[in-house]
Amino acid sequence: MIYLTRKEHFNAAHRLYNPKFTEQQNLGVFGKCANYNFHGHNFDLFVTVKGTPNPDTGFVMNAQTLSKLMKKEVVERLDHKNLNLDVPEFENKMVSTEIVVQQIWNWLETKINAHGCYLHCVKLYETENIYVEYFG
């Protein structure tokens, strides 16, 4: 089993705010991330697939194909978007990085299986100091 990881990135706005909380509770839990007018991040996305290299290509999966898949399934949906307002899958959800990685997994899993290998990990950097990983 060999693991191949590809990095892509997207820039997006978001806000952490729970309408069930009071204004005071939102500030207490989310701090500056609750700002009504949104803030944003450069998100770095690392997707890891695993499998056995094809002897004719040496590839677990063609990294160029993986890049295109990540761009089509993830970057086109999230890049230069407002995660709270522009992405139907996040309607009525907290748009934390934890929730975003699970959604990215759902967008990618079957598409990657179709290439004869397995999705192993979705890793998303919100800043250079915070990242989240999901292994399905």
Next chain:
Amino acid sequence: MIYLTRKEHFNAAHRLYNPKFTEQQNLGVFGKCANYNFHGHNFDLFVTVKGTPNPDTGFVMNAQTLSKLMKKEVVERLDHKNLNLDVPEFENKMVSTEIVVQQIWNWLETKINAHGCYLHCVKLYETENIYVEYFG
């Protein structure tokens, strides 16, 4: 003359959109950056000051003091903010990185002079692939 540089960072949302342009013109010039609901970035800010080291401290300027000044004058104003909506100085302006560095220079210049050295450069990374510098 010695040059001292300190890095701080802030996360913010913004939108590039000129109300004098048609919707079509805005899309043509600003592309995805014109998204009505905003997008965002992790901005990395590098401020360079220059001067002669004080023989009693070895410092051009105390890097801890420079850090506090950058946090008070810049980060508190811009971090987790919407540059178009939350910052009075950017009202009715294009909020490109070029415009932001000039404003940061204005916030910092006299405060740094008060410490016996000179502001040399404000450098701002919008992404790891794009940065802007201003030397006054």
Next chain:
Amino acid sequence: MIYLTRKEHFNAAHRLYNPKFTEQQNLGVFGKCANYNFHGHNFDLFVTVKGTPNPDTGFVMNAQTLSKLMKKEVVERLDHKNLNLDVPEFENKMVSTEIVVQQIWNWLETKINAHGCYLHCVKLYETENIYVEYFG
């Protein structure tokens, strides 16, 4: 299960030297790291916690809370310190990165459990070319 990682850093001096060894043996095993007057590093610390996101916040653990915990339990004890002389827990021990990560795990484990999630990994960079990981 979702994994959340937060990075903090501290700067410290240390020395690798075993009093049971001769001077010659110390030099042979530890090389320049045995310097009597100490040397130092910028240590980058990555702490990973795991758990199920709280549906009201979207968080495995509030990254701001994790940051404060790392600062209180680790950074305050080790930042701008001499690991051999200033830290009681390292008295009479080799202060290798391997030993330091285990101590950091001990300082953090129960504090993180108190937030409803689990400590998964302590990863410590001594330089950009050497890092150590401990999973408990």
Next chain:
Amino acid sequence: MIYLTRKEHFNAAHRLYNPKFTEQQNLGVFGKCANYNFHGHNFDLFVTVKGTPNPDTGFVMNAQTLSKLMKKEVVERLDHKNLNLDVPEFENKMVSTEIVVQQIWNWLETKINAHGCYLHCVKLYETENIYVEYFG
């Protein structure tokens, strides 16, 4: 069990091309990587070993020893080389990063066991956006 990782790097040329494919197939599968005259990369190599720290040194394995081993067994064979033409082990093989990490594992495994610990992972960056991992 503690995990120690050391980074080394090498610069090499290679080409992805399968002589069983037509020219058209090679271009379709490998794109620009099929260029007859080769292209190249700065490869960053991370080797992770695991074991129990020796109480007399605090080390799973002496990082200096690991560095020398990686230089002797890997860097001397691959640095400033053409992976297709200069390395006997890659003769008649696709020289993808997937194939290279397996070969590096084979060069290192028994040498690392001889130091009382285990090879855990060989991780190789082809570019900053693509890396491959092998765990044996």
Next chain:
Amino acid sequence: MIYLTRKEHFNAAHRLYNPKFTEQQNLGVFGKCANYNFHGHNFDLFVTVKGTPNPDTGFVMNAQTLSKLMKKEVVERLDHKNLNLDVPEFENKMVSTEIVVQQIWNWLETKINAHGCYLHCVKLYETENIYVEYFG
């Protein structure tokens, strides 16, 4: 005057070898870089332009336009190429990074002037430890 910098990258093979030198002299001067079968690098290219921001856009130059220009004029010519064999401009020249930055300047200068600003600097990283700058 504001300075805008954009990063692009390309991967290429090259060889440092002067046919006027003996084999021994080539080895003495260029070391491993003289390998007959070539080696290669991931080159990171930073291009800096300078000018006055257009008040209607806030831009010295549209960073998207600069990116396209760098891709068309530089990346398409050099990416996944052999600098010695595939690039007519380098025929019968030493293909050191110093020579490459001057050629990149020549490809870009008039194209950038056509956008109402000036080319300020071409900076090229050969590895993370070596870079070369040219200011015209």
Next chain:
Amino acid sequence: MIYLTRKEHFNAAHRLYNPKFTEQQNLGVFGKCANYNFHGHNFDLFVTVKGTPNPDTGFVMNAQTLSKLMKKEVVERLDHKNLNLDVPEFENKMVSTEIVVQQIWNWLETKINAHGCYLHCVKLYETENIYVEYFG
């Protein structure tokens, strides 16, 4: 004129403390950096030389030669050392990064001139957030 930059690094301990100040003044000015038992850093050193490329080599200066010079004149003196106690040139001086870059300039300038080019800049990172530059 072409500019060539080479990076090397060293790890060292130091302390910022002025014996003319009271204990209270030292704490007020230097904060945690005044710790009696020292702290330390991974210092990244960038040296830039400038000149005209030699047409026979394409080099302003052989980067391998520059690397060896930096190792001999700087790294051997400072790596795994205590800047306050182990380096005669820093005796009775404040060992701030500002003072260190000037000393590095003095060690290198004539040695670089001997290779037919000029020392342009010594840049030293104390942490990833603080660096100092000296241009002579």
